Amino acid sequence: MAEAEEEKIYTRLMATAMSEALGDTPVVCLLGPRQSGKSTLVRRLLPKRHYVTFDDPGLLDAAQADPLGFLRALPEQVTLDEIQRVPELLPPIKLLVDENRTPGRFVLTGSANLLLLPSVNESLAGRMEVVRLHPLSEMEKQGTETSFLETLISGALEAAVSESGQVVSGTAEAICSGGYPEPLGRPARSARRWYRQYLDAVIQRDVSAVAQVRKEDDLRRLVEYLAHQTANLLNVNAASNDLGLDRTTINRYITILERLFLVRQLPAWHRNGMKRLVSLPKVHMVDSGLAANLLRLTPSDWSLHGTEFGGLLESFVVQQLICQSGWVDSELKFSHYRDKDQKEVDLVIEQGRRVWGVEVKRSASIKRTDAKGLARLATQAGKNFQGGALLYSGTNTLPLEPPNCFAVPIDRLWHE
Template identity: 45%
Template structure:
């Protein structure tokens, strides 16, 4: 069985070397990710004499920062400032400070909303700030494995099984747990679900107000539930809005807010001049499978009998794991999905800066058939020499070849390589 994380266990975060490197040559470093993903723990580990820790979750510090941001920053030589999205007005004061003193590593910031996407902040700190993502625990972090799958696949290696392979009932249990540290410390599914439900409530009640002024904030919990039932599907703002009596434009705005809070993520469609029948609509995913399961009220007993329902949950789990692997690789990659008007698809297309492509399809079943590679073969033909590897990840314990550069492989390769 899959075990929970010990309350006292400290798990090394794989982005830490990236943060330390950035602090050595960049004036401002922002660790961005959802609340309760471990940003504060990591930031405190990097605080030291001469770099004090300040949290804007403290009412006094927050009041001072909002009342006089320039005065708040003045006199700070170096500092860790936690939850910077609570006082975004500090960012301009930080810009002025680091323009006067451009010593690297002056400010280590954390943010539970993607403030780097705000135009005024992005423009003001251009060339001055490095942004590094920290998502909830990846399985390679939990299990202390290398987490080098993307690097190894792009290097031309074939998928390989190593260590203990997780499949069957254990795979469902692992997916249901997700990666939030606090949720993993709960010893039973009921306790994890209770924590995740409280977590969502707090995010929607407080953090939304820090980044947006919206008229119908009470609609967000219902919208999130609607999105949960559409996880792994094409984005349809008209449909999302209609379920809540919202316009398509309003629904799109609200989904963007949930994306800034790192609850959901949209994946753009892959495009090619060689193919004319591609769907050009993004897909929707949740960034934590445990949170998605709690919103959908999915339980292990039901999912063991209903593999179709497990499929949507499993796809978001895989996408999230791939995002985490990408967050610490030195290789710059982008993510998209492939779907044609004939419904042939590849769940994830990963492309590096040289234009080389890896395609990944996700199946909840133990059996994989040649037909399951239809989308991957189309992608392979369209990409030509740029195609590196095509994988169908599924609920199994062995790697099975299905043609040149095409294999079915266990889900466990996400963390065993």
């Protein structure tokens, strides 16, 4: 399933990082899910560059048959699309770069996470910079320039009261539309077909680039299962019992889905000496639009299926903030907090030793008890705790009891 050109032109906020990498690094690798807009971004930044895609079977065969000869036959500066299909090219790329270290000589794009393949780190260490392109964030879809994440970590959140009784609009629509450019402009029925075909293409064409899978149907069943479990602690035993697959297979398949950017495991936050913290990761579907399609949820279901939308909402927020870190601070670390007293924080953000917390609530009203998780995180982090936010469906930004914490309208993620 080749990446399609977007009908609407979106400003991709990772374009700056991409341009900077091209200016000083011989190999620039743009990684992200299939159909997230990688090819479109590269072609806009480098419209005259020679472009080769390994979705073309003839080119794929030629590159696999004679990797070095194939590369030597190309122009000095070239884009190689879907590089995960031809890992044999990586050692010859290293050889050619060592002969000529011109910045931006090779641009690689990949729909699988090459960094999880040992051969990549061995071949291109010190020669390659990786830029991650997520599906479109709501900021990019709305054309917003100032990110909520930047406001949070700069300590610029302030109380603001609007009219009482109002509720943020557009949240369900943002969740269900997701971030893949192609289905955004389609009618609902056409978009649903696109998601089904997308998942088919990833499983049938991309899985083989990262692993051998005997039963593709089992992998598809796991994707659908994880959509129902999104934002929950990963329970491999439960998944094994529900799907009739052994634990080893479940773990292996989840690793495959992570490599293909379909799911993410969000690790548990921890500190040395803290024994009462839960260590299990949470599992999140990366794109809320795909997850909503698998759950057969539409924006009109927002008030009818609150429990399922609650998990989707949390995964949506996690994805938005991880997206925003790409242009705010790519070194930020993300995790979740949960202890054995059932106190939890949906997202913990770390910058060096500094810590912030983000909670997500679907409701349009808040209670003092809603901030208990943030208060517990503040206690555990001590002097390193910088503040936090409780994102909810109300329209007022209100102070909470933990220091520098506020209840914040969820649409601040995409509106300034």
